[in-house]
Amino acid sequence: MRAEAGTGDPAPGGRVRSLALASWACAVVAATAAGCAGPSPASPPAPTPLGPAARFRGPVTQGHIVEPASPTPVDLSAHGYVEQEFFASGVASAFRPEGPLGSDGKWSVRPVSPQPFKTRLVVRRPADPRRFNGTVLVEWLNVSGGLEASPDFSYLADQILRGGYAYVGVSAQALGVEGGPGILGVGPGGGAGLKAQEPRRYGTLHHPGDRYSYDIYAQVANGLWVSRQPAVLGPLRPKRVVAVGESQSGFYLTTFADAVQPVRHSFDAFFIHSRGGSAAPLEAGSILSARAVPAARIRDDLDVPVFVFETETDVGPLLDYGSARQPDTDRFRAWEVAGTAHADAYLVGSVAGQLGCKWSINQGPEHYVAVAALDALQRWLTEGRSPPRATPIELSSTSPPRVARDRLGNALGGVRTPAVDVPVATLSGEAPPGASPLCSLFGQTVPFSPETLRHLYGSRAAYLAAYRRDLDRTIRAGFLLGADRRSLLDEAERVSF
DSSP states (O other), X not given: OOOBTTTBOSSHHHHHHHHHHHHHHHHHHOOOTTTTXXXXXXXXXXXXXXXXXXXXXXXXXXXOOOOOXXXXXXXXXXXXXXXXXXXXXXXXXXXXXXXXXXXXOOOOEEEEEEEEEEEEEEEEEESSGGGOOSEEEEEEOBOTTSSOBOHHHHHHHHHHHHHTOEXXXXXXXXXXXXXXXXXXXXXXXXXXOHHHHOHHHHTTOBOOOGGGHHHHHHHHHHHHHSOOSSOTTTTOOOSEEEEEEETHHHHHHHHIIIIIHHHHOOOSEEEEESOOSSBOOSSSSOTTSTTSBTTOOOOTTOSSOEEEEEEHHHHSTTTOGGGGOOOOOSSEEXXXXXXXOSSOHHHHTTHHHHTTOOSOOOOOSHHHHHHHHHHHHHHHHHHOOOOOOOOOBOEEEETTEEEOBOTTSOBOXXXXXXXXXXXXXXXXXXXXXXXXXXXXXXXXXXXXXXXXHHHHHSSHHHHHHHHHHHHHHHHHHTSSOGGGHHHHHHHHHTOOO
């Protein structure tokens, strides 16, 4: 990571990592002598080189792209963005533990059993290089539903596009390439991987298995730093590369941060969204298997920032993030957001009904708080300003973990927004009893009756006044963005008394 002008280098590992990669790239890529001159006699010894970088090919044009699934499509060109697809290949290693995998996350591993791989990248970037803010978000694409999806691009798109981020979605897991059932069964994707969906385009891809996913993901990140053709980011040159992943991908990023980041030093920060209490296994196996590591915290000796973003569903008994809670530090921040669910109406949309969820799923403010979290992480990296601290969601019991609720049914504690402090509905991360495993992730919304609204606020005008006061308080606290104020007010003004 390079320091921004006048801001210093807030992440100590960033400069070491950049220097190491520069040294490694010179040796491997055979760059020009002028660009890779040896150190002067006064220079410190070169850092230990980083691991290998993937080789890229593209942009791919044959056949048709299979877009990562998203019920909330975005018109990229209307926002001045271009999308291209590339293939990434190389030889990846699995990682074998050396010693126990303790709950403190301080795991020691070594690379073993190298295997060739070839996977795909979906790249979205500003067409005008002057709009690029220097940060590349690398999403570990999610395969829980039996197909590849990009939930964090969906949740963060507003801020990605208006903030000038570059985005790379990585087909990191074998299911996305080779096909197979998701962790909740075959799911809506039918279990067909890229190769089966569009063999003309993806027929040459090869994934050796999920134990290699970690190194594949690391090698893609390393490759973004290496200046060579084809330029995956076009004319853009990254200053920061950030790991991003939601749900199952968040479990894998937890393991990556604890086991692989200290070995590969591939990322300048982590945005881990909706992980549970356990970490994904290093060896082959589902995050639901006995190989998963329970109550796994993020190791506290990383030299890069880690931002963990959790919903009510994640904290509760279904995913039990509460067992892995840890205190905030100058390198770790966690937000638990009241009134939110693991997946919600913003992400899932009308698809919920098609999946058999026959009630109003959670309509909470997760996407609004998520973009504020991304903005806070960016400021953490570029200005050295830590994100605001938030109290955890309160629990009424810990075994099993149950969210404590007020008299209206909304959660106590956590990141507070007008949705729960000036409520017009009960917003819960818990689905009704009898929900299927998939629908149980979507929570529920129970609107208040007009009589309850009049009892709480007296009139629509009084409600809107209270909403505006709380909204402005939340924006000042840093948990919502001023850029979203108008959209949030529009939603409040649609409430009928």
